[in-house]
Amino acid sequence: MTMTDIALCATNVSMLYETQRGRQVTALETVSLEVRRGEFVSLIGPSGCGKSTLLYILGGLRGQTSGEVALLGQRMTGPVPTKVGFVFQDYTLFPWRTILANIEVGLEFRGVGKRERRERAEANLDLVGLSAFAQAYPGELSGGMQQRVAIARALAMDPEILLMDEPFGALDEQTRTVLGEELARILEQAGKTIVFVTHSLTEAVFLSDRVVVMSGRPGRIKEILTVDEPRPRKPGFAMSAEFTDTRNRLFDLLHDEMRAATLAELGAGRQNGGRRGEA
Ligand SMILES: Nc1ncnc2c1ncn2[C@@H]1O[C@H](COP(=O)(O)OP(=O)(O)O)[C@@H](O)[C@H]1O
Ligand SMILES: [Mg+2]
Helix, strand or coil: CCHHHEEEEEEEEEEEEECCCCCEEEEEEEEEEEEECCCEEEEECCCCCCHHHHHHHHCCCCCCCEEEEEECCEECCCCCCCCEEEECCCCCCCCCCCHHHHHHHHHHHCCCCHHHHHHHHHHHHHHCCCHHHCCCCHHHCCHHHHHHHHHHHHHHCCCCEEEEECCCCCCCHHHHHHHHHHHHHHHHHHCCEEEEECCCHHHHHHHCCEEEEEECCCEEEEEEEECCCCCCCCHHHHHCHHHHHHHHHHHHHHHHHHHHHHHHHHHHHHHCCCCCCCC
C-alpha cells in the first residue's frame, strides 16, 4: 500500500480543551486512525466522547494539542476545502437564496465561473433527486430535503473526502433510513471517502466499511468493527444475519460506555445543583 492509498491518517492525536472556568478537559487521548481512500468510516460513541472534535481535527478546522494528522500523505496544517468537505447536523442553507443558488455558494466563493457553477449545481441537485426544487427556497423544503441539498452543496465542491457530523441527527427515524439508503447510492456513484459521525447503530452498520467505537471521556478508540458486505448496500442487508450480528456486537461494545457516560453526566449535574454538568 502506498502513502496515497491513505486519505486521512491520525497518529496519537490528543486534544485538551480549556473551559471558561479554567478547567482542562481531555477530549481525545492518543487517537490513531487511518482512513483509506474510498472508505466509509463511522465514528460512534457516547455523547461528549470527542467525535466532533476528532472530525474537526481530521478536517483541519481545529488544531490538536499533540499528535499528527496527514491528509493524502501531507501533513495537515489547516483546512483544505478543495480536498475536504463538511456536512453538519443543521443544514445551514441561506434562507434568502434559491436551492440552486445555495448549492452554488461555495463554488462562487472559489471563483468558479457562472456557467460551470450552474452546471455543477444542477448535476448535484439531480444526484440527490431534487431537480424539481431548483428554484424553490429552503423554507419550502422538509428537513430531509434540506439535508439532501446540504449534501449536494458539499458534493458540488467535488472534495475527495467528506466529513459528516450527525447529518441526519435532526431527522425522524423513517426519513433517516431512507436518506441513509440514498446516501449509500449517491456516495457510491461519487466515489468519495467518508468519515461519518452518528449515534445510530443501524446507520453505522448499514453504511460503513468500518465502525470506530469510541470510549467515553477521555475519548479513545475502543474497537473498530469491519462490515464485510459489498457496497452499495441493498435495503435487504438490514434484514440479514450479518447485519444483526454486527449491530448486536456494536450494541454490546457501546452499552457499558453509554452507561458510564450517562451516570457521570447525571452525577456532575447533581453536584452543580441539578444544572447540566460542566465538561
Ligand atoms: N470549544 C470547547 N471548549 C471546551 N470544551 C469543549 C469544546 N468543544 C468540546 N468540548 C468538550 O470536549 C468534549 C468532547 O466534545 P465533542 O467533540 O463535541 O463530543 P461529541 O461530538 O462526541 O459529543 C466534551 O466534553 C465537550 O464538552
Ligand atoms: Mg458531536
